Amino acid sequence: MERRRLLAYVLVAVMIATAFAAAPAAVRAAPSAPQAPHPGATVFVSPELAPGCSSFEVGLGCGHVYFLAYDPSDNLASVTVRDQNYTRDGIPATAQTWNVSFTASAYNNSLDWGASYFLPLSLADGGAWNLSIHGTYGGWYNTSFTVSTYTASLETSQGAYLAQHSGTGLYYVDKTVNGAAMTGLTSVVLTAVYYTNSGTWNALPGSPMNLGNASWGNFSFVVPTDASTYGWIDLTLWANLSAGAYPNSEVGYLSVPLGTVSDPSVTLETCLTSGCVGSTFTAGTPVYVVTQTWIVSPGPDVPAPGLTATFEFDAGVTPASPPGGWPASVTTNATGGAAILFIASATTFPPGQTDSVTVTVTDPLNSAQTYGPSVTDFTVVTQAAGTASLQLRLDSAQYYGGDTAKASWALGAFNSSLTQGWTIDAWWAYEVDSSTLVSHGLIGSTSLTGSFSVAVPTGYSGELQVSIQAHNATGPLFASAYAAVTAPAILLNPSEASYLPGDTVTVSVTTVGQVFSNASLYASVVDSNGNVYLNGAVTGGQITIALPAVDTPSSVSIDVAAQDSRLGIVGSASITLDEVSGLAVVAGISTPSNYADGSYQPGQTIQIHYSFQAYGNAALAKSYEISVYPYSSFYTAAGAKVVQTTGTSGDISYTLPTGVPAGAQLFEVYVTGTACLSACYGVSLFSVSVQPNPSPLQYDLGAGSGLTVGWLVLFLIIVIVTIALVLMIRRRDRPKMMKPISPATSGGSTGGSGSGSEAGAAPASAWKEESGGTANPPLPNPPK
Numbered sequence: 070m071e072r073r074r075l076l077a078y079v080l081v082a083v084m085i086a087t088a089f090a091a092a093p094a095a096v097r098a099a100p101s102a103p104q105a106p107h108p109g110a111t112v113f114v115s116p117e118l119a120p121g122c123s124s125f126e127v128g129l130g131c132g133h134v135y136f137l138a139y140d141p142s143d144n145l146a147s148v149t150v151r152d153q154n155y156t157r158d159g160i161p162a163t164a165q166t167w168n169v170s171f172t173a174s175a176y177n178n179s180l181d182w183g184a185s186y187f188l189p190l191s192l193a194d195g196g197a198w199n200l201s202i203h204g205t206y207g208g209w210y211n212t213s214f215t216v217s218t219y220t221a222s223l224e225t226s227q228g229a230y231l232a233q234h235s236g237t238g239l240y241y242v243d244k245t246v247n248g249a250a251m252t253g254l255t256s257v258v259l260t261a262v263y264y265t266n267s268g269t270w271n272a273l274p275g276s277p278m279n280l281g282n283a284s285w286g287n288f289s290f291v292v293p294t295d296a297s298t299y300g301w302i303d304l305t306l307w308a309n310l311s312a313g314a315y316p317n318s319e320v321g322y323l324s325v326p327l328g329t330v331s332d333p334s335v336t337l338e339t340c341l342t343s344g345c346v347g348s349t350f351t352a353g354t355p356v357y358v359v360t361q362t363w364i365v366s367p368g369p370d371v372p373a374p375g376l377t378a379t380f381e382f383d384a385g386v387t388p389a390s391p392p393g394g395w396p397a398s399v400t401t402n403a404t405g406g407a408a409i410l411f412i413a414s415a416t417t418f419p420p421g422q423t424d425s426v427t428v429t430v431t432d433p434l435n436s437a438q439t440y441g442p443s444v445t446d447f448t449v450v451t452q453a454a455g456t457a458s459l460q461l462r463l464d465s466a467q468y469y470g471g472d473t474a475k476a477s478w479a480l481g482a483f484n485s486s487l488t489q490g491w492t493i494d495a496w497w498a499y500e501v502d503s504s505t506l507v508s509h510g511l512i513g514s515t516s517l518t519g520s521f522s523v524a525v526p527t528g529y530s531g532e533l534q535v536s537i538q539a540h541n542a543t544g545p546l547f548a549s550a551y552a553a554v555t556a557p558a559i560l561l562n563p564s565e566a567s568y569l570p571g572d573t574v575t576v577s578v579t580t581v582g583q584v585f586s587n588a589s590l591y592a593s594v595v596d597s598n599g600n601v602y603l604n605g606a607v608t609g610g611q612i613t614i615a616l617p618a619v620d621t622p623s624s625v626s627i628d629v630a631a632q633d634s635r636l637g638i639v640g641s642a643s644i645t646l647d648e649v650s651g652l653a654v655v656a657g658i659s660t661p662s663n664y665a666d667g668s669y670q671p672g673q674t675i676q677i678h679y680s681f682q683a684y685g686n687a688a689l690a691k692s693y694e695i696s697v698y699p700y701s702s703f704y705t706a707a708g709a710k711v712v713q714t715t716g717t718s719g720d721i722s723y724t725l726p727t728g729v730p731a732g733a734q735l736f737e738v739y740v741t742g743t744a745c746l747s748a749c750y751g752v753s754l755f756s757v758s759v760q761p762n763p764s765p766l767q768y769d770l771g772a773g774s775g776l777t778v779g780w781l782v783l784f785l786i787i788v789i790v791t792i793a794l795v796l797m798i799r800r801r802d803r804p805k806m807m808k809p810i811s812p813a814t815s816g817g818s819t820g821g822s823g824s825g826s827e828a829g830a831a832p833a834s835a836w837k838e839e840s841g842g843t844a845n846p847p848l849p850n851p852p853k
Contacts, residue, residue, distance in 0.1 A: 111140070111141055117134075118131065127216065136200055138171075138176070139175055140204045141171070149166045150198065158189075218246070221240070221307070222242075223240050223323035225239070226238070229364045237287055238289075242306075254284060261276040263296050264300030271293070303324050306321040328364045331363045331440065337447050351413065351451075356413050358409050359406065375400060377399075379430075380409055381429075382427075384422070393412045457541075458546075460478065468555075472582060473522050474533075492514070493539045497536055499534040499536070501534050503531070512537075559578065563644065568646060574613075580631060589632055590607040593626075621648055623647065624647045652740055653751060656680075656738035672725060675725065681693075687747045692715045693715070696711045697739075699735070708725075708728075735755075738754075764779075
């Protein structure tokens with residue numbers, strides 16, 4: 070008995086010790102340092118990020134925890150990932166374990182075989198996690214890593230700033246799982262330092278800034294006077310979750326460059342679009358002065374807005390003020406640009422001298438800073454600089470080898486006096502692709518217009534350049550024109566693309582290209598059975614082929630060549646005609662539409678009637694497979710139906726797919742033999758008018774009857790209106806009744822009294838007719 074009791078005590082002690090050994094570490098929110106490896110351990114493991122990620126974050130992108138393991142002592146070792154706050158997060162004490170093989174190498178990267186632990190998308194709080202490895206001989210190693218559930222980020226409204234200028238920053242605190250605004254923040258704090266001209270880091274005025282607890286927001290800052298002209302402002306955003314039992318925080322960083330302004334660039338233009346920059350301007354021309362300024366920083370160079378650009382003009386070396394109503398200074402816009410215009414006046418800027426415009430940029434917030442001056446020269450002329458213009462045109466954009474091209478020239482100018490004294494000297498033609506001179510000729514004409522002919526080279530395909538030269542007493546003029554050169558062609562056009570046994574096929578033969586003008590055509594027509602239909606000259610521009618009805622060849626080859634008596638063969642062409650094969654399929658809808666517009670509805674079952682037969686003398690197979698499907702999909706896609714049949718005609722019950730859009734939709738019927746050597750397949754298309762939401766008034770009372778609900782409603786309305794009109798007419802024609810007028814009473818006398826009436830009798834006016842009545846008077850009262 071005592072032994073049993075002692076054994077029980079020992080077992081209880083062992084169980085308690087085991088429980089303490091297995092108990093997890095205290096729950097922590099902040100990351101912990103890696104624990105020391107087991108003494109004598111040779112193993113190692115490190116957490117690895119998913120490709121393209123910079124941290125472990127809950128979400129589809131960076132929520133995978135991979136690992137790199139090292140164990141030179143074991144064939145197998147266990148790698149385990151744990152959440153240090155698993156009780157808080159509702160995660161098992163051991164999140165996941167892998168038995169990792171080291172038989173091939175002492176290193177094992179789980180990314181190579183796709184093994185990772187995916188952080189639960191429902192994980193609400195970040196914190197420290199552990200990754201450990203344990204090998205029988207290699208020992209044990211443990212390290213930790215941090216998991217985030219939200220991020221803090223910053224950006225500013227400009228890419229760089231100047232000293233004494235203000236800026237606006239924006240901050241975002243987002244959930245990593247979906248990018249939504251983080252909720253439950255207790256405080257958002259911004260700290261900032263800037264680099265000074267003396268080479269030190271100082272706190273930015275206003276730092277730290279308490280930005281409240283909103284997830285998204287903005288803040289303002291001012292760059293101090295002593296900020297470096299080639300330095301940085303470093304911003305740090307602290308997004309805190311300090312309430313509750315598990316405080317947490319995330320930090321976002323942003324470095325904002327500080328810089329100085331470059332000297333302004335200045336261009337003179339005749340328009341504000343590209344291609345208008347110049348330095349010589351005709352008197353009276355509006356000229357745009359366009360300047361651009363940039364902030365030069367250790368980061369990107371960005372436009373410098375809000376600066377003052379000042380403009381000054383000099384006529385030669387004398388200050389000038391040209392017309393145009395231009396402002397003396399302009400503030401640079403958001404793109405760092407500013408522009409004015411002036412009139413290139415010959416009075417202000419006498420022709421024949423060099424004039425200039427000077428642009429200086431100053432900073433209104435820092436008057437000590439001046440950038441520039443930038444000087445740009447220009448010249449004003451009284452007449453547009455220019456000369457005559459020589460133009461050359463070809464009569465076609467394309468030629469065939471051996472053609473004759475016609476080139477025409479024209480000499481002109483804005484001022485007709487500029488066309489005097491010119492001589493058109495010569496022309497030449499080049500093969501552009503090979504830089505070969507193919508022909509040339511002298512002209513020697515003083516006419517303003519004229520033409521010449523160019524022989525297009527044979528055997529060349531590419532671009533042809535034709536150029537012309539003219540001169541006057543002071544210089545030459547040149548002009549060029551271009552055209553494509555292609556090989557001359559023989560066109561063969563058969564009357565049938567494929568033929569049936571016994572058919573007569575005609576092939577028309579035509580030529581394109583002047584090189585064929587003196588050529589004769591020869592043809593060879595041979596079928597696949599070796600029969601020769603023609604060997605010799607082609608007459609009448611047509612070849613006739615009478616195909617036999619028995620032992621019909623499977624194909625016929627036609628070869629045509631053109632030969633010139635001087636040049637030899639100048640062109641050839643070939644074509645092959647095939648016997649018709651396959652199935653002729655006809656298909657269409659046999660189900661009448663339920664609506665007057667002939668439409669059908671998605672999900673409606675319709676009957677499709679089909680029939681097919683073999684072309685030519687081909688024999689049919691014993692059985693066929695028929696597929697019906699939307700034309701936009703392959704026959705195995707959604708909406709397809711496949712049936713097996715032995716008949717060459719019949720009906721298929723087909724349900725229109727529910728996703729078919731409204732409008733005329735094409736469907737395809739594809740017939741293929743289950744086993745055959747010829748006439749194995751055929752295709753037919755038919756159209757279905759689809760209307761997912763047809764008008765109820767268009768519904769046919771009996772499919773195809775033509776009697777719709779709309780017609781029925783209209784008919785009922787006509788009947789109701791007709792009945793109402795008849796009743797109204799009858800009411801107007803009804804006789805009007807006389808009604809008695811109550812006799813006058815007096816003083817209780819039984820005899821009564823009345824003028825011109827006997828006692829007791831009704832007065833003569835006792836009855837009167839209703840207005841408009843024509844009825845007879847009523848009958849007298851019956852005797853009492």
